[in-house]
Amino acid sequence: MPDDTIAAIATARGRAALAVVRTSGPEAIDVVNRCFRGADLDEAESHTAHVGFVENAEGDDIDQVVATVFRAPNSATGENIVEVSCHGGDLAPKMVLQSLLDHGARMAEPGEFTERAFLNGKMDLAQAEAVADLIHATSTKAHEASLTHLKGRYSDLLEDLREELLNLCSLVELEIDFSDEDVEFADRERLENLLDETEEILGDLLDTYPTGEKLKDGVRVVIGGRPNAGKSTLLNALVGHDRAIVSETPGTTRDEIEAEAEIEGVLFRFVDTAGLRDTADEIEAEGVRRATESIEEADVLLYLYDLTVGLDSEEIDFLDDLSGDDSTVQPFLLGNKADAAPDHPVAELDGLSALKLSALHARDDADELQPLLDRLTDTVAEHLSRAEASPVVMNQRHRQHLQDALDAVRQAREALDMGVSGDMLTLDLRAALQELGAITGEITNEDVLDQIFSRFCIGK
Numbered sequence: 264m265p266d267d268t269i270a271a272i273a274t275a276r277g278r279a280a281l282a283v284v285r286t287s288g289p290e291a292i293d294v295v296n297r298c299f300r301g302a303d304l305d306e307a308e309s310h311t312a313h314v315g316f317v318e319n320a321e322g323d324d325i326d327q328v329v330a331t332v333f334r335a336p337n338s339a340t341g342e343n344i345v346e347v348s349c350h351g352g353d354l355a356p357k358m359v360l361q362s363l364l365d366h367g368a369r370m371a372e373p374g375e376f377t378e379r380a381f382l383n384g385k386m387d388l389a390q391a392e393a394v395a396d397l398i399h400a401t402s403t404k405a406h407e408a409s410l411t412h413l414k415g416r417y418s419d420l421l422e423d424l425r426e427e428l429l430n431l432c433s434l435v436e437l438e439i440d441f442s443d444e445d446v447e448f449a450d451r452e453r454l455e456n457l458l459d460e461t462e463e464i465l466g467d468l469l470d471t472y473p474t475g476e477k478l479k480d481g482v483r484v485v486i487g488g489r490p491n492a493g494k495s496t497l498l499n500a501l502v503g504h505d506r507a508i509v510s511e512t513p514g515t516t517r518d519e520i521e522a523e524a525e526i527e528g529v530l531f532r533f534v535d536t537a538g539l540r541d542t543a544d545e546i547e548a549e550g551v552r553r554a555t556e557s558i559e560e561a562d563v564l565l566y567l568y569d570l571t572v573g574l575d576s577e578e579i580d581f582l583d584d585l586s587g588d589d590s591t592v593q594p595f596l597l598g599n600k601a602d603a604a605p606d607h608p609v610a611e612l613d614g615l616s617a618l619k620l621s622a623l624h625a626r627d628d629a630d631e632l633q634p635l636l637d638r639l640t641d642t643v644a645e646h647l648s649r650a651e652a653s654p655v656v657m658n659q660r661h662r663q664h665l666q667d668a669l670d671a672v673r674q675a676r677e678a679l680d681m682g683v684s685g686d687m688l689t690l691d692l693r694a695a696l697q698e699l700g701a702i703t704g705e706i707t708n709e710d711v712l713d714q715i716f717s718r719f720c721i722g723k
């Protein structure tokens with residue numbers, strides 16, 4: 264357990280009405296009291312706020328502030344905390360922090376407040392990670408999902424699983440203890456059922472990872488097609504500002520251009536690419552190579568073509584391949600420039616969802632874009648309903664531990680089928696328990712903690 268007192272600015276830099284400087288640790292109240300003029304904080308009760316002035320080391324007033332006192336263990340970190348609300352801007356928070364450091368606090372490391380909350384049992388590791396996710400969330404749905412974790416629903420689920428496994432362990436151990444008597448067959452079926460159940464729950468949880476990943480990192484939508492199809496025009500319409508250069512010269516876009524937009528609470532990352540064609544221009548050719556690579560890594564491909572020009576056979580072959588079963592990219596065919604080709608129907612290709620639109624008009628006419636937006640949200644509808652029904656795994660570290668736990672449970676199941684002895688079985692079950700414990704932090708080590716908390720900002 265740490266025994267020193269840390270301090271940091273908890274709010275973002277820049278001009279603002281207020282900023283908060285936090286300090287936590289056994290001496291937090293003393294530290295602030297030494298440079299605070301207005302009330303004797305040593306006498307202050309927990310959860311009380313006090314107006315006064317903070318002084319610097321020379322005894323000069325720095326700022327008028329409100330100091331809120333939280334006494335251990337009823338605070339966010341479980342230690343004594345004082346939150347000093349001072350005026351915002353570049354200077355006041357820094358000077359207040361400096362004064363706290365001059366009066367006995369130490370500068371906090373990134374995530375150190377949350378780490379202390381974890382060490383004091385205020386939250387488990389999965390919840391602490393949810394704090395980081397919440398801070399980094401860039402869409403409403405990602406925010407909601409992190410909040411579910413923070414509230415502990417996910418941790419409860421893991422706790423239930425751990426209990427199930429512990430149950431299993433004790434069943435098996437019972438069998439070892441009484442191996443001379445004939446209890447093995449009495450409990451064998453129950454053991455099998457419990458193992459199957461655990462395997463299923465772990466499998467279901469792991470299946471939510473693609474959903475978690477989409478909520479957290481966004482859906483990658485690549486806009487591809489021939490030069491001049493109107494890709495950059497569409498990107499600009501989708502994100503609502505002139506992000507990419509549009510011109511009637513084919514081969515305008517070379518570098519990939521990324522821009523984000525939130526649609527129905529979900530983050531979409533749109534990528535505009537170079538028009539696909541054979542070209543002698545070295546720079547453009549590099550752009551085409553990157554575009555092809557990008558399309559392969561997309562969640563969704565918006566394949567755009569000019570209705571007045573039509574699709575050529577090479578494009579049709581390319582799209583055929585993409586809509587095949589083993590492709591992970593979901594393609595949509597968009598016939599663009601509908602305004603210039605009102606009588607041209609959009610091409611129909613097997614298994615490919617197609618839409619006609621005018622990217623040019625979409626910029627100023629929301630109705631023009633709506634059918635496309637609806638299809639985009641449809642691609643994540645399943646993920647969203649899943650996220651509403653149960654907590655989703657959003658974290659690569661958790662996924663790895665869950666996978667290892669699942670492997671261990673499967674091994675136990677096999678061992679049981681092969682009639683392996685009980686003590687071998689418990690080895691597998693204990694391994695699974697260990698993996699689940701690593702997620703919530705019941706079993707952990709300093710390196711893991713350092714790695715997790717260093718992702719936080721200072722002051723959190």
Ligand SMILES: Nc1nc2c(ncn2[C@@H]2O[C@H](COP(=O)(O)OP(=O)(O)OP(=O)(O)O)[C@@H](O)[C@H]2O)c(=O)[nH]1
Pocket residue numbers: 489490491492493494495496497508509510511512513514515516517536537538539599600601602603620621622623624
């Ligand atoms: N009439 C009409 N013109 C459009 C539409 N969309 C794009 N254009 C025009 O088509 C030309 C090419 O548009 P861009 O958006 O630059 O096309 P691109 O696919 O990004 O082209 P490259 O970057 O060269 O691959 C421009 O002159 C646009 O104004 C549309 O819906 N209707």
Ligand SMILES: [Mg+2]
Pocket residue numbers: 494495496507508509515516535536
């Ligand atoms: Mg372009």
